[in-house]
Amino acid sequence: MSSQYHDPANVNNPEHAEHHIVGPGTYIAIYVTLLVFTGITVGAAFIDLGVLNPIIAVGIACIKATIVILFFMHVIYQSKLIKMTVGAGFFTFLILLTMTLTDYISRAWGRW
């Protein structure tokens, strides 16, 4: 009767994830990856790729940030709730970005 309402073991609960301890091995791998990507981003800045330069710079930064979020911040082992929360944060930032840009992009188009 009780389990029908209450789920003390949190089975099937999207807000719950088994606790997971990440070991130093994973952290070392992540650490080296981050340093390598830092090197790549500096190197890429010195090559003239035109419009691709900022895209690569931001793309690499996104990859690095994702790695940090997933492993250093353990999100990959967390519940769906936490994953959605992180997603919601970046999504709202994108709304701020795109909706404000609707003004700045079209301001130069002039009057109807």
Next chain:
Amino acid sequence: MDNTIVATHDTHAEEHHHSLPQLRHHFETEQQQREAGTFGMWLFLLTEIMFFGGLFFAYLLYRNWYNPAFVAASNQLSIPMGTVNTAILISSGFFMALGVWAAEVRKQGLLVLFLLLTTLFGCLFLGVKYFEYKEKWEKHHIPGANFDISEFVNPPLNPTTHKPIEEPLSPDMAKKTQVFFSLYFVMTGMHALHMIIGIVLLGWLTWRANRGEFTEGYVAPIENFGLYWHFVDIVWIFLFPLLYLINRHPGT
């Protein structure tokens, strides 16, 4: 009905004999408390995303409006210093992550060591930042009444080719470098402020860790502080290419 109430009491009794002294009265289980803490910390980080988000949008806007000024001003920043600082900050985050692991496997000595290393690298980062700020001060690149645009209108000559090392800017565009430096100081300043707050907290956590508070199964403060510290790292991961690496191949 009665059964259900008894059932919840049973789970209570089960939890009781191995529950932590830090379990607050309004949580049923440690796990519930821990997950509530993590969730709360992430919600706080969402506010941080939006806080820095406003700055990143301002950057995006002005970088597109005043691209030549942003390129010239960005090239005033030192790539070696920026790169070294990025590596320092990543190392600091790495030790923080190891600290969380040490707390989870209940190794008090290691935890204190890793927290101290995290602090050390955090301070190193701020030290490098101090020298970068100092250089800007000496070159009158701090926005305000003393801001000097002469270096952007008449860039110094390259001693071998006798050509300007940088594309000269019109005085009007050169004034816009002030917008870049405004954003540079606000963004890196806000980031540094977060680091200073973090270092103060680290000192307090190290002191508590040294008393063995976090190696008896209660790791929430270390874990949640770790989230904050890594978030500060992430901000820098974006700041570095956006501020230092706008266009590093002049003349093309």
Next chain:
Amino acid sequence: MSATSSTIVNLPDQRTATLPKKNYINAEDGILSWLLTADHKRIGILYLITITFFFLIGGIFAGLIRLELLTPQPDLVASDTYNKLFTLHGIVMIFLFLVPSVPATLGNFLIPIMIGAKDLAFPKINLLSWYLAVIGGSFTLATMVLGGVDTGWTFTTPLSTHYLNTHVVTAGLGVFILGFSSIFTGLNIIVTVHRLRAPGMTWFRMPLFVWAHYAASIMMVLGTPVLAIAITLVALERTLHIGVFDPALGGDPLLFQHLFWFYSHPAVYIMILPGFGVISEVISTFSRKRVFGYTAVAFSSVAIAVFGFLVWEHHMFIMGVSNYSALVFSLLTMLVAVPSAIKIFNWSFTLQKGSITFETPMMYALAFIGLFTIGGLTGIFLGSLGMDVHLTETYFIVAHFHYVMVGGMLMAYLAGLHFWWPKMTGRMYPEAVSKLSAVVSFIGFNLTFMPQFILGYLGMPRRYHAYPAEFQVLNVLSTAGATVLGVGFLMPAIYLVWSLKYGKIAGNNPWQATGLEWQIQSPPLTENFVESPVIDYEAYDYEWLAHKTEQEVTTVG
């Protein structure tokens, strides 16, 4: 049962009635036990006292504004003093009263009880958020003492950054701190709703009050930091001459507007959504019916939280934003009216064929429905591009947002305060005089702001302390109405305090309402429940309540 057909109040026998011996109010003694408390109910009471104080201050500013506008000539105050009056009226009423009003008092007090928890998830952070509110409030008071600020509550650049020598930074710091107070309240509510629901309290068994607070909290957490950064940049521009918004350096003042309204449009919903929650509870209880379309009302709260972030530019239509972008935002503004309309229609259908009784909370709630509908519909005028050009920056807009904020939110707040007063204090407010106050407020409110719609339509601009003589009749009406409204708001302040000592003992469930908070003693115990409740019924299930009451009688008898 002595209850007549016109009322459902179910008071205990007054000769033998007593308050429960142990409750959260007498659990500990001394002022420190209040100032250092972690009990969500006590913090709710602390907030109640704080915001009542600031409401009084904001009200005094409002009174001075209306007094100045009694005559066309500028005779009471100088023009810059007038600017300071309406600025401080706005800052105090919005950041120190409306934003924390329902969530931090009623929400703080009730949400844990409604979902069957012992407290909010982070009691100490809850206390911290009250202290931040007090500190932010002190900065605002300091601004007043030092000589005021006259930017308008919007801190518009470059006015606030370059042209004024008033205390912009002090006021901005106050708003910044108040923002973090609100963030912490919202964060606490979200985590509590996710992690502390009692066994059986599924998402769709939660009262709509909780849903509304959940949605408002999401907006607090995601919106407020953008205000914080905008205000920070204004303060840095004033103090360190950082040039992000300064047009002389190439900055764009409109960028400030974008960031400011990215928060401040959602802020409207941060203020009004908790009010919606109150209305759902009150309407259901006093029509003895489950809220019509529970799921639709619950999801419309969440929809408002999402759409609320997509419409901010409607505050900037005449400021030089791109026409194309304005078109997009105008259309999106029409969209955001839909979820609010869903709520209004569902409340109306709840009333239909219900056994309606007219207790004071219900009278306030009915006033809310009418006044908020007017406020919302005039909002559609302002959201449509062509009309906005004519009406914006006139008294039409002043009337519009006062219909939403005062006619809507304040009425909802008073409805909630009367509705849960017996639960918070254990005593009833005096019914007859409180009904009178509801009627007086309703009349006073309409008399104050209905003329302002006409004034605005005729073209009287806002924010001026002098106006052409032909507008005087309507302005006199408005000032007279403000006086009546003031009396209407002063009455509850007096009789509610009176009732603390002389009110009738309320008993556990004077309204025969179904919420979990009504199934425990009033005032509640420190940890709310004697044993962790198990919920096996839907929200607003009056049959369940009748069945339960019947069983209790048989057990006792």
